Amino acid sequence: MTTEQPVFISENELKQFTDWKEILHALEQAFLAVSNTDKSGSHPYSSQPARTFVHTEGGVLLCMPGFVGNHIVFKSDKTSTPSSTLACKLITSFGDNPKRDPPLPDINGNIFLFDNITGKLQATLEANYITGLRTAAASIVATEQLFFSRVVDKSNLVLGIIGTGTQGELHAIGFLNTQKFAKIKLWNRTRSRSERLMAKLSDLVPSTLNAEVVISIHGSVEECCKDCDVIVTATSTSTPLIFRSFLKPDVHINAIGAGRSHHAELAQDIYDQCSVFIDYKTGAKVELANLKSNIVGEIGEILLGTKSVPANGISVFQSIGMATEDVTVGRLFYEKYKQARSD
Numbered sequence: 001m002t003t004e005q006p007v008f009i010s011e012n013e014l015k016q017f018t019d020w021k022e023i024l025h026a027l028e029q030a031f032l033a034v035s036n037t038d039k040s041g042s043h044p045y046s047s048q049p050a051r052t053f054v055h056t057e058g059g060v061l062l063c064m065p066g067f068v069g070n071h072i073v074f075k076s077d078k079t080s081t082p083s084s085t086l087a088c089k090l091i092t093s094f095g096d097n098p099k100r101d102p103p104l105p106d107i108n109g110n111i112f113l114f115d116n117i118t119g120k121l122q123a124t125l126e127a128n129y130i131t132g133l134r135t136a137a138a139s140i141v142a143t144e145q146l147f148f149s150r151v152v153d154k155s156n157l158v159l160g161i162i163g164t165g166t167q168g169e170l171h172a173i174g175f176l177n178t179q180k181f182a183k184i185k186l187w188n189r190t191r192s193r194s195e196r197l198m199a200k201l202s203d204l205v206p207s208t209l210n211a212e213v214v215i216s217i218h219g220s221v222e223e224c225c226k227d228c229d230v231i232v233t234a235t236s237t238s239t240p241l242i243f244r245s246f247l248k249p250d251v252h253i254n255a256i257g258a259g260r261s262h263h264a265e266l267a268q269d270i271y272d273q274c275s276v277f278i279d280y281k282t283g284a285k286v287e288l289a290n291l292k293s294n295i296v297g298e299i300g301e302i303l304l305g306t307k308s309v310p311a312n313g314i315s316v317f318q319s320i321g322m323a324t325e326d327v328t329v330g331r332l333f334y335e336k337y338k339q340a341r342s343d
């Protein structure tokens, strides 16, 4: 039980605790928790309503509350006993922020972690960086489940990143640190931003699994998508950027962006032919209500073994973003922060 005053953990403090293996594990726990309906078994479980939106003239405030029970915080600690975590992320998206002088991020948020027994606030974590990490980790887990599990020859795979803003950058860094690709192709509406990311990635490459990776920048979305095995779309576009004709017959897409309408990045001719997996049905009922496609199930259902992965074709992870991701990743970072202070 917490009797201390709540702590505030800044973005800079949080950055030093980044550990992709632990973050992927936290995401698996979140996915399992939303799909598991049996509270008495060994899997995590959750309580999570659809998030709410408050619209203003300049942007939107999202309220994302969630609870995860029976989850393992640290993958690496084999003696970990299951934990329960209650949290709420408040996050805003103000689209004109990047154009301000000096520029500000479009998305700004905080995660509030509560004591699970007393309901008292324990910690406030700045959440811009964590949101990027957990969104990228969700895509990586989805790609492992929907693509790497069905691909036999993993020797020459190509990753495409469409949109190299905050989310696109963390996706590129996350994939570099956790999966092997022969090539990473970048496209961004403003080319200078993909040039900046290319320079950053080139510095990181020697310390990742991908020492030989070739990174390139492309002038059109079509050219960037050509030959890609895995694609990430991380833009705020309101009109489709990728069409069926740009794609190989077997490809996996993580569609994470597009703000108000989550399915704006891909053309209808892709949705007509693909298998869509989502993060949570409760959110999809609200936020993907207008999506006309074959929604097969949740990523957590694959992890639980209650849904199977299509053998081939186009798979899409339509990432909405959910509170349970912030719950398990927020708790992981809070525990790491406490460990560091007690050392």
Ligand SMILES: NC(=O)C1=CN([C@@H]2O[C@H](COP(=O)(O)OP(=O)(O)OC[C@H]3O[C@@H](n4cnc5c(N)ncnc54)[C@H](OP(=O)(O)O)[C@@H]3O)[C@@H](O)[C@H]2O)C=CC1
Binding pocket: 093, 098, 105, 106, 107, 131, 135, 163, 164, 165, 166, 167, 168, 188, 189, 190, 193, 234, 235, 236, 237, 238, 256, 257, 258, 259, 260, 319, 320, 321, 322
């Ligand atoms: N699924 C999830 O869990 C999450 C989803 N998101 C969503 O991801 C998207 C990206 O967020 P973030 O990276 O933080 O934002 P940034 O502002 O950092 O980046 C926005 C990106 O979108 C591009 N873009 C904007 N408008 C267009 C357009 N009309 N056509 C093509 N590209 C465009 C920008 O290009 P340029 O550099 O040229 O401006 C930039 O690459 C947002 O829609 C956000 O809502 C964010 C967090 C979590």
Ligand SMILES: O=C([O-])C1=[NH+]CCC1
Binding pocket: 062, 091, 093, 107, 131, 259, 320, 321, 322
């Ligand atoms: O899931 C999330 O945190 C967000 N989705 C869009 C803006 C922030």
